[in-house]
Amino acid sequence: MNDQPADYSSIDSFHVGRRRKPNFTEHEVLNIIDQYDTYKELLHSREASKSVIAQKQAIWKQITDNLNATYPQVERTVDDVRRKWKKLQSEAKREVAANRAAQASGASTSVSNKQLNLYNRILTICRPASVSSHFPHAVLQHQQHVLPQQSTINSNHHDVSFNEQSSDKVDSPSSDLPNGVSGQLDSPGDESASLLGNDDNSTSPITNYQTTSNIPSQQTHNPTIAISCNGQISKRTLDKRRKLLKSSVNQQNLNHTNKSYVQQQNSLRYESLIKRKRTLELTSQKLLNDKQVLLIEKKNIDIKIATNECETKRIAIEKRRVELASQKLQNEPQLSTNGNNNNNNNLSDQEDHDDNDSLDDMSDFNE
Numbered sequence: 001m002n003d004q005p006a007d008y009s010s011i012d013s014f015h016v017g018r019r020r021k022p023n024f025t026e027h028e029v030l031n032i033i034d035q036y037d038t039y040k041e042l043l044h045s046r047e048a049s050k051s052v053i054a055q056k057q058a059i060w061k062q063i064t065d066n067l068n069a070t071y072p073q074v075e076r077t078v079d080d081v082r083r084k085w086k087k088l089q090s091e092a093k094r095e096v097a098a099n100r101a102a103q104a105s106g107a108s109t110s111v112s113n114k115q116l117n118l119y120n121r122i123l124t125i126c127r128p129a130s131v132s133s134h135f136p137h138a139v140l141q142h143q144q145h146v147l148p149q150q151s152t153i154n155s156n157h158h159d160v161s162f163n164e165q166s167s168d169k170v171d172s173p174s175s176d177l178p179n180g181v182s183g184q185l186d187s188p189g190d191e192s193a194s195l196l197g198n199d200d201n202s203t204s205p206i207t208n209y210q211t212t213s214n215i216p217s218q219q220t221h222n223p224t225i226a227i228s229c230n231g232q233i234s235k236r237t238l239d240k241r242r243k244l245l246k247s248s249v250n251q252q253n254l255n256h257t258n259k260s261y262v263q264q265q266n267s268l269r270y271e272s273l274i275k276r277k278r279t280l281e282l283t284s285q286k287l288l289n290d291k292q293v294l295l296i297e298k299k300n301i302d303i304k305i306a307t308n309e310c311e312t313k314r315i316a317i318e319k320r321r322v323e324l325a326s327q328k329l330q331n332e333p334q335l336s337t338n339g340n341n342n343n344n345n346n347l348s349d350q351e352d353h354d355d356n357d358s359l360d361d362m363s364d365f366n367e
Contacts (some may be wrong), residue, residue, distance in 0.1 A: 022074050024084055031070055032081060032086075033118075035063045037125050047265060051272045089126055092119035 024032075036043065039059045045052055057078075064078045095111055096119050102109040168197075 031067050035066060040125055088122055092122040095119050118190060231346050271300060
């Protein structure tokens with residue numbers, strides 16, 4: 001990470017944070033490792049669906065929130081935590097490989113056991129667990145298949161041990177090691193042993209695995225098998241055995257991984273379908289609610305229209321009343337004029353009648 005040599009006497013020395021923030025403390029790193037170990041099944045999934053990606057982002061967000069809640073002294077972001085985890089992975093691979101190279105050459109190492117245990121735990125989390133769980137069974141199957149064809153079994157039925165010191169560098173995985181470092185990750189067995197937290201001084205399961213020969217020695221004539229005089233298997237034969245073992249282990253791991261991957265994908269699809277169903281139900285419920293709201297609004301509009309119609313009728317009636325009142329007022333002067341004329345006529349008639357009566361009386365008197 002840094003070009004300058006660093007002092008690895010403390011576990012805090014390899015925790016490098018961002019420039020503008022303090023470095024990750026030992027407790028923060030352990031908290032990140034514990035939380036990643038809890039969610040590693042889903043975080044190791046390689047499905048590119050939107051649901052899985054969203055779940056991964058949610059898990060990283062939850063890890064960051066838990067870290068900030070536990071250690072609130074420095075607020076970490078999701079990018080900070082993910083970047084720190086990648087740095088821990090690369091450093092764990094480099095330091096474990098360098099430690100094995102130092103032990104193979106007999107040199108001393110400055111990495112403490114506490115750091116090595118932490119590195120091994122990180123590598124254990126990053127590797128699939130199926131390798132270590134199925135490896136002993138694969139070793140037994142390979143030994144049962146190969147031993148009858150070997151002519152290196154002693155006639156006294158003594159124990160036979162495999163010597164891998166001559167071909168340690170043949171199958172070492174260079175992809176996990178930096179340039180210039182020659183590690184001793186010889187086989188899947190070596191990786192499983194280191195990932196499970198075994199001591200780095202211990203050799204691979206093939207080296208430690210001793211087979212007690214109860215099978216009579218068989219003389220096989222194979223020009224490709226070269227046997228030394230001391231009963232040890234040659235490098236060429238050992239390489240062939242290792243390749244066969246590696247292919248069988250890889251095939252079993254592939255089958256198991258495919259099976260677990262299919263099961264995991266089926267469960268994720270089932271969860272996705274359930275979420276979609278729930279979303280559709282909520283959408284339909286929302287549409288029903290909107291429909292009810294529209295019906296209520298329609299009723300309100302109808303009521304307003306009816307109210308407006310009633311108001312229009314009331315205004316028309318009031319207008320008619322006003323017209324009738326105005327007509328009545330116009331007709332009253334005419335009636336008063338006609339009444340006066342009638343009174344005058346009646347008075348004149350009464351006077352004429354009185355005159356006539358008086359004349360009649362006078363005539364009667366004269367008679």
